[in-house]
Amino acid sequence: MKRICIYPKDVQAITGKGERQSRNIVLEIKKKHNKEKHQPITIHEFCDYMNFDLEKVTPLIR
16 A cells, blocks of 8 residues: 655655654655645655656555
């Protein structure tokens, strides 16, 4: 089953950035989409924010 949410560990694996920078990216995406702390971001929102191709990112999510 594929998931739709993305977490800082995933961002870290995709971008090669550190844990702290990955958390900051997730927080910036949440801020952009007016999400609250408990609301996750989707892979689509991440790809849109980072200007990544969804088809290339999806296989990288475990």
